[in-house]
Amino acid sequence: MKNLNKTKKMILLNPGPVCTSEKVRNSLLKGDMCHRESEFSTLLTNTRKKILQAFTPDGSYTTAIITGSGTASLEAGICSSVSQGKKILIINNGVYGERMSRIASVYKIDKVELKYDWSELPDINQIEETISQDTEIEVVAMVHHETTTGLINPINEAGAVIKKHGRTFFLDSISGLGGEEIDLVNDNVDICICTANKCIQGLPGLSFVLLKNNEVKRMRNIPPRSLYFNVISQLDEQEEKGECPFTPSVHTFYAFEEALDELLKEGVQGRIDRYKKASSYLRQEFKRLNLKLLLQEKLLSNTITALYLPENMTYTRLHDNLKERGFIIYAGQGELNKTIFRIANMGELTMEDLESLIKNLQEVLVE
Structure with a gap:
């Protein structure tokens, strides 16, 4: 038979x-767990610590993990980071720049958009000119690794200009973090979006938002636009209670922690x-x-x-x-x-x- x-x-x-290791795949067999028990709180806390250890060891960032693909955290980040009456500037030179633009439109967030050819780097001078001429722009969003073409955008140069004008630098590094050169502090990244199942080599189903600590204070003043996708409510539950506000993908957390262990070892x-x-x-x-x-x-x-x-x-x-x-x-x-x-x-x-x-x-x- x-x-x-x-x-x-x-x-x-x-x-x-992506292809994952045998250890990551086998971690799914650890057994069932209730997400309201202390064992899950330990798993969640350890996973969050390992994310910060890998990417922001200086202690100036925190992180919220969201059950959902990278786009879930991307949507959460955008809808949680722009104040009422303010604007987001979106740098669009590929499918994923276009995705950020679509998310902003869905939430009826005022946006300014700079579009470039998919094989072209954004013009840093044009970005600076746009920011300097519009004081209502609060957040500037860029894709780190535009997988449409495999292009790497100039995040260090963009971060310097955005910091110079006192705006928030929002980075979609879903396909970048763990595989591309980046220093969140030196590149002046305030909000960074990533996922478990690309360069971290985990399984699909979990993604996360990295936030500078001072961004958390700013975002607390923004009225929630979403129940599930509000970054601050997700963060507060995880930091204060060691829980997720909604049912998380428990077994995927096993795989994510194992993948982070492998990343830290390598x-x-x-x-x-x-x-x-x-x-x-x-x-x-x-x-x-x-x-x-x-x-x-x-x-x-x-x-x-x-x-x-x-x-x-x-x-x-x-x-x-x-x-x-x-x-x-x-x-x-x-x-x-x-x-x-x-x-x-x-x-x-x-x-x-x-x-x-x-x-x-x-x-x-x-x-």
Whole structure:
């Protein structure tokens, strides 16, 4: 009789969810737990401490964990951080900049938007000019790693300008934190959004908001726009009671804590270096296979490479052929849907996995 439980291992080359370690997966088997018991409070408290230890060890930040994808924390951050009558400036050069804009519109938050081509860095001078001319702009929002194209935005330069004018720097680092160079303090990031299932190498279902302590004081004066997605109410429950205000994804917390333990053991810089080594190898091999990069290499992240589809090759054909061989690649988004494909190297991937990808990719291209 066929074993229905046995599934073929797939190498995920999409930008989250990512391949995870056996320890992370097995942590789900620790057993059931009531989220109102002291055992969960200990798990929640330890997980929050490990997030801060990894990314903000200086003690000037706090964090709230939210059950939901990265977009859940992104929505929570935006709807909780802009005061009534004030504006948010959104830097939009990709799908995820556009997502922030859509969230602001849903909550009827006044917004100013600077749009750029998806292959273009934002103009820092234009950002500064826009901020300086509009005193109603309270929050400036930017995407760290725009996974639409694999582009890294200039967060250090933006942070310096935003701080100079005394505004709040809101950063979507859902695909960046843990995989890209960032120093929240030196980059003047006030609010940072991330998720468990990308560069931290946890499982989908949990995300978090990192807040500078003085931002918490400011945000307390903002009337809630949402019950579930209010960052301050989530934070207060977690800090004061060691609980979540609503039922959390308990088993996913097991996996998240295990993933954070692995990150702390490897070291954040060690993980960044591993990803950098992997992407450098892949890009060298892509060139050898005559695949053309969408962006200049100097603009690229450590974890995603966007490539033009070869002539006479559709994405569906390329995807399906590689999937048969055990590899999952990712399509282009929006206007790039029919012209590019993307390969991510975040997650629990070995050099042997990547070498096998190149071997199989070459065979598919030859066929």
